[in-house]
Amino acid sequence: MEVQVAPLRAWDDFFPGSDRFARPDFKDISKWNNRVVSNLLYYQTNYLMVAAAVVSIVGFLSPLNMLIGGTVVVLVFMGFVWVSHNKDILRRLKKQYPTTFVVVIMLSSYFLISYLGDVMVFMFGITLPLLLMFVHASLRLRNIKNKLENKMEGIGLKKTPMGIILDALEQQEDSINKLADYISKAKE
Numbered sequence: 001m002e003v004q005v006a007p008l009r010a011w012d013d014f015f016p017g018s019d020r021f022a023r024p025d026f027k028d029i030s031k032w033n034n035r036v037v038s039n040l041l042y043y044q045t046n047y048l049m050v051a052a053a054v055v056s057i058v059g060f061l062s063p064l065n066m067l068i069g070g071t072v073v074v075l076v077f078m079g080f081v082w083v084s085h086n087k088d089i090l091r092r093l094k095k096q097y098p099t100t101f102v103v104v105i106m107l108s109s110y111f112l113i114s115y116l117g118d119v120m121v122f123m124f125g126i127t128l129p130l131l132l133m134f135v136h137a138s139l140r141l142r143n144i145k146n147k148l149e150n151k152m153e154g155i156g157l158k159k160t161p162m163g164i165i166l167d168a169l170e171q172q173e174d175s176i177n178k179l180a181d182y183i184s185k186a187k188e
Contacts (some may be wrong), residue, residue, distance in 0.1 A: 002117045006160045021139045031139065033098065037166060039137035042145075044162035046137070051129035058125035065121040072116065073109045073126050080105050106130075 024032040040047070059066040080101070084090040094101045106127065113122045 003159050006044045009043055014043055014046045020141050020163055022141055024138050036137040038142050039140050041162050047133045054129045055125055062121050066125050068116055069113050071123045072112050074110045077105055
């Protein structure tokens with residue numbers, strides 16, 4: 001299936017007034033995870049634009065360190081995903097504790113970058129955009145259009161870059177997984 005770039009959402013939809021934001025329910029981790037995954041898929045192009053702006057500013061100030069930092073993070077991410085796909089125990093841990101998996105990737109990247117050079121580039125150029133995305137995705141309430149787009153992604157009607165990353169991390173909405181399983185069983 002061909003990878004499609006998600007459309008850029010209107011900025012007033014992406015960052016409207018406080019009425020479309022709410023604190024997540026920290027007691028229901030599954031619901032919070034579904035909100036984050038849903039928003040990451042729906043606003044992925046907006047997140048890319050914000051991250052590109054931050055990376056550009058940091059990259060302009062320290063281009064070599066930003067290149068080294070970005071390369072280290074990508075290699076560590078790919079290594080962890082490869083290992084987790086080849087080791088069942090790591091795959092189960094990644095599925096049960098997705099936040100821990102991402103934190104381990106970030107900490108491993110941090111230590112490698114601190115060994116190679118400038119930690120501040122890592123903090124501002126790589127961690128800050130990820131933190132901004134996570135905070136927005138955690139606080140932004142979903143709407144009907146958001147849920148519909150994500151269902152299309154989940155059942156395989158569309159494939160986007162963020163969907164590929166979330167698949168590598170084995171993070172999808174629970175209801176999407178159930179629907180996709182049902183459709184695959186119906187095809188058999």
